[in-house]
Amino acid sequence: MSHSNYSRFTRPLMAVFSGAIGSFSFAPYAWWPLAFFSLYFLFLLLHQRSAKQAFLTGLFWGLGFFGHGVYWIHVSIDTFGGVPKVVSILLMGLLSAYLALYPALFGCVLNRYFPRASAQRYLLVIPALWLISEWLRGWVFTGFPWLWLGYSQIDTPLANYAPIGGVELVTLAIAVISAAMTYLTLQRQWLALLIPFGIYGVAVCLNAVQWVSPQPARQTTVALVQGNIDQALKWRPSERWPTLMKYADYTQENWDADIIIWPEAAIPAFEHELPEYLSTLDGLARENHSALLTGILSRPDKQTFYNSILALGQGTPAYPSANRPKYEKHHLLPFGEFVPFEQWLRPLAPLFNLPMSSFSPGPYIQPNIQANGRFFVAALCYEIVFNEQIRENITDQTDFLLTLSNDAWFGRSIGPLQHMEIARMRALELGIPLIRSTNNGVTAITDYRGKITYRLPQFEAGVLKATLTPTQGETPYRRLGSWPLYGWIALSLCLGLLTRRSRDE
Numbered sequence: 001m002s003h004s005n006y007s008r009f010t011r012p013l014m015a016v017f018s019g020a021i022g023s024f025s026f027a028p029y030a031w032w033p034l035a036f037f038s039l040y041f042l043f044l045l046l047h048q049r050s051a052k053q054a055f056l057t058g059l060f061w062g063l064g065f066f067g068h069g070v071y072w073i074h075v076s077i078d079t080f081g082g083v084p085k086v087v088s089i090l091l092m093g094l095l096s097a098y099l100a101l102y103p104a105l106f107g108c109v110l111n112r113y114f115p116r117a118s119a120q121r122y123l124l125v126i127p128a129l130w131l132i133s134e135w136l137r138g139w140v141f142t143g144f145p146w147l148w149l150g151y152s153q154i155d156t157p158l159a160n161y162a163p164i165g166g167v168e169l170v171t172l173a174i175a176v177i178s179a180a181m182t183y184l185t186l187q188r189q190w191l192a193l194l195i196p197f198g199i200y201g202v203a204v205c206l207n208a209v210q211w212v213s214p215q216p217a218r219q220t221t222v223a224l225v226q227g228n229i230d231q232a233l234k235w236r237p238s239e240r241w242p243t244l245m246k247y248a249d250y251t252q253e254n255w256d257a258d259i260i261i262w263p264e265a266a267i268p269a270f271e272h273e274l275p276e277y278l279s280t281l282d283g284l285a286r287e288n289h290s291a292l293l294t295g296i297l298s299r300p301d302k303q304t305f306y307n308s309i310l311a312l313g314q315g316t317p318a319y320p321s322a323n324r325p326k327y328e329k330h331h332l333l334p335f336g337e338f339v340p341f342e343q344w345l346r347p348l349a350p351l352f353n354l355p356m357s358s359f360s361p362g363p364y365i366q367p368n369i370q371a372n373g374r375f376f377v378a379a380l381c382y383e384i385v386f387n388e389q390i391r392e393n394i395t396d397q398t399d400f401l402l403t404l405s406n407d408a409w410f411g412r413s414i415g416p417l418q419h420m421e422i423a424r425m426r427a428l429e430l431g432i433p434l435i436r437s438t439n440n441g442v443t444a445i446t447d448y449r450g451k452i453t454y455r456l457p458q459f460e461a462g463v464l465k466a467t468l469t470p471t472q473g474e475t476p477y478r479r480l481g482s483w484p485l486y487g488w489i490a491l492s493l494c495l496g497l498l499t500r501r502s503r504d505e
Contacts, residue, residue: 019064025152039178051112058107062100072413122183160206163475212431223257255288264295285313291371328362
């Protein structure tokens with residue numbers, strides 16, 4: 001085999017491999033150093049490539065990264081989508097190829113406009129462009145900001161940057177360190193070692209900083225009910241009352257909790273179909289000086305459907321009431337809760353007619369849900385990945401972050417464990433304890449630093465009971481969001497362009 005053919009095949013394979021190893025830095029593997037090695041190899045492979053070659057290198061890296069990192073979506077398509085396995089695998093391939101376009105675009109723009117192996121390319125431009133490509137992935141077509149590399153560092157010193165600049169700042173730190181090591185490798189500039197040591201040194205020092213403080217006077221006891229209901233049976237009419245009675249029985253044993261929490265769509269019916277059941281729950285909660293939060297579907301009219309969280313009991317108006325505290329999911333899951341271009345796609349396959357795939361979005365900003373004197377910023381399932389949405393819904397009254405989910409769609413895959421990892425980052429960013437109630441796991445509670453303090457085993461029915469302490473104060477990220485990072489990126493690109501122009505002259 002000639003050298004050119006060897007290079008033609010080995011570079012794409014190396015790109016795929018380096019992308020794939022990066023996906024092992026996340027839960028459940030948590031081999032966090034691979035996040036750095038993955039980017040390091042990508043940046044090396046982009047060296048001295050044309051813009052077209054760089055595009056393809058980024059594309060192959062993305063195929064490896066997302067091909068393994070989000071393969072678990074295939075479980076829901078295969079099990080509930082009504083299509084043959086080969087078609088579901090093909091659809092997953094298409095999704096991975098779409099997501100791979102973002103690192104491909106990163107490589108193309110980088111080598112088209114900043115081809116020189118300069119310090120500016122590696123220390124300013126590469127980290128800035130990488131973050132821009134990630135932001136685009138989290139925004140275009142409603143966004144898919146899953147597998148930001150920063151999540152992989154939730155249990156490392158770099159996580160201490162999250163309260164300052166969110167998961168984006170942690171991701172930026174990984175990109176800067178990886179780019180500095182690439183520069184060191186290519187140019188033998190040993191001073192570049194100061195950058196990773198400096199970033200890690202500051203991160204270690206930040207561990208001593210307490211951005212918020214606990215409020216022991218507002219301690220709250222919660223009981224999270226994990227029903228472990230089989231997703232394939234959940235919506236059968238014959239299973240409705242057994243499911244409702246199961247949740248009611250677990251709840252009856254835990255009315256001494258301040259607040260009882262059921263998972264996303266725990267009630268397998270529309271709200272208007274069960275007024276007596278909900279009224280009874282409301283009355284029992286009041287008798288026991290408790291409150292109940294549950295996921296439920298609501299239909300205010302024949303054309304409008306919401307995935308909601310309903311509050312009952314102490315601290316809420318008597319059921320039914322027009323002013324009842326309720327959260328309506330804003331960020332809907334493409335294809336699962338709404339179908340883009342549905343007039344063309346729905347007729348093509350049963351996949352595009354999944355149950356409950358015609359929801360309406362609730363408002364972006366909604367009042368905190370109030371129950372038994374406590375205030376919750378709510379997120380349903382996939383929404384917890386959108387950190388700016390969570391941040392912008394926090395008020396001075398907010399006690400806890402609340403996310404309800406049903407990851408039974410994804411079986412025993414790695415998806416639910418990645419989901420929990422993402423949720424932990426929200427608590428750390430905002431300095432607020434997080435409550436996560438799910439149908440079959442991961443049901444857990446974290447402290448304000450994102451550490452899991454209580455957790456139920458997956459795939460078992462049960463109740464997680466715990467006492468939580470809210471916090472007071474605010475982190476820099478809660479106050480400023482991502483705006484300082486926007487400024488840093490604009491400055492980095494401007495400096496990169498200026499040095500490029502001066503060299504060209």
